Amino acid sequence: MIALLWKLFFTFFKIGLFTFGGGYAMVPLMQEQVLAHGWATEAEIINFIAVAESTPGPIAINMATYIGTETAGILGAFFATLGVVLPSFTIILIVAKCYEKFRRSFVVGGCMSGLKPAVIGLIASAVLSIGGTVFFAGGVLVSLTQASFWLSLLICVLALLLAFEKKTHPIALICLSAALGIAFGYLADLPVG
Amino acid sequence: MQNIERKEGETAPRTGLLSLFFTFFRIALFTFGGGYAMIPLIQREVVEKKKWLTDDDLLEIVAIAESTPGPIAINTATFVGTRRRGFFGAFFATLGVVLPSFIIIFVIANLLQQFAHIRAVQYAFWGIRAGVLALMVKALVNMAKKCRRHLVSYAIVLLAFVAVAFLSLPVILVLVACALVGLLEATLEKRRSEK
Numbered sequence: 001m002i003a004l005l006w007k008l009f010f011t012f013f014k015i016g017l018f019t020f021g022g023g024y025a026m027v028p029l030m031q032e033q034v035l036a037h038g039w040a041t042e043a044e045i046i047n048f049i050a051v052a053e054s055t056p057g058p059i060a061i062n063m064a065t066y067i068g069t070e071t072a073g074i075l076g077a078f079f080a081t082l083g084v085v086l087p088s089f090t091i092i093l094i095v096a097k098c099y100e101k102f103r104r105s106f107v108v109g110g111c112m113s114g115l116k117p118a119v120i121g122l123i124a125s126a127v128l129s130i131g132g133t134v135f136f137a138g139g140v141l142v143s144l145t146q147a148s149f150w151l152s153l154l155i156c157v158l159a160l161l162l163a164f165e166k167k168t169h170p171i172a173l174i175c176l177s178a179a180l181g182i183a184f185g186y187l188a189d190l191p192v193g
Numbered sequence: 194m195q196n197i198e199r200k201e202g203e204t205a206p207r208t209g210l211l212s213l214f215f216t217f218f219r220i221a222l223f224t225f226g227g228g229y230a231m232i233p234l235i236q237r238e239v240v241e242k243k244k245w246l247t248d249d250d251l252l253e254i255v256a257i258a259e260s261t262p263g264p265i266a267i268n269t270a271t272f273v274g275t276r277r278r279g280f281f282g283a284f285f286a287t288l289g290v291v292l293p294s295f296i297i298i299f300v301i302a303n304l305l306q307q308f309a310h311i312r313a314v315q316y317a318f319w320g321i322r323a324g325v326l327a328l329m330v331k332a333l334v335n336m337a338k339k340c341r342r343h344l345v346s347y348a349i350v351l352l353a354f355v356a357v358a359f360l361s362l363p364v365i366l367v368l369v370a371c372a373l374v375g376l377l378e379a380t381l382e383k384r385r386s387e388k
Contacts, residue, residue, distance in 0.1 A: 057221045115372050
């Protein structure tokens, strides 16, 4: 148990230390680490993202608490959350004392000019693998013959249209996707996994 | 309750630790989606109501939060806390921003474990996963729009993508390498402009 708690703490410490930019920037690293430890399946991770997005608070904290709880109960939640918070906390504590210098630092600026585009590439990679899980859970060829593939494609396209054209709020989109999921699921009598 | 300790202007001698705690607790409780969604609320609570920061301070903090690791909300809470009351201020402000998430998610995670086997819940999450994909595509497009229009930046986007999506290289390794490339490019640029 102690080994697991330490692993949760250390893993989320790494995630906190290497997440630059808010919101979804943590997803690629979190996905990699959580899958490597076998703490959740890719489908579960996508479920977590939805829960983290539709509950108050920073996404990173929500994800850490969620995975900690699922893996090792309240202690797991505590250590995962502590891990994800500690790097920011420590670094800001130091930077707050000399933030003028930090702001104008050549090294920080240089590193950030490499990190910002890197995060875009990493999120693109996360989108690709999440797309694979959403649409092709049973393999590409099998999926194309299944109703579930076409129906989830329909939900995704609808959500994309609303997100881009109508600027629909993320939480509204998640609620709508859930309602469509239930409706389509019962209408097409989809198999449950 | 926290209004009792409300201070007028920057000259106020001491900011209460409880006041820091409750202000950030409220900010976290009423922000959905994290990241930049939190900035307007921080502006209203911390700048306009409490006057712990000026608008310029807030801009500085956002800039710093962008170039330090970790969630922006944590960075801002720690920063404001440190500047008002040093270490303990940072501690209570950060605790405030973390606690609502922690409690809410802990309850939800336990509830979901009990309802996960229900057919309707499974269908709901099946639909939600398709919606989350759309949300991530939206986030990706928004970030790509803000990308610096420069060949080196485009090359880094592509290399980071290929390295993780197809070569399965460790994410941390890719991040460190890209940071070094950025630093190298900035150094070369500086040399060139000095000549």
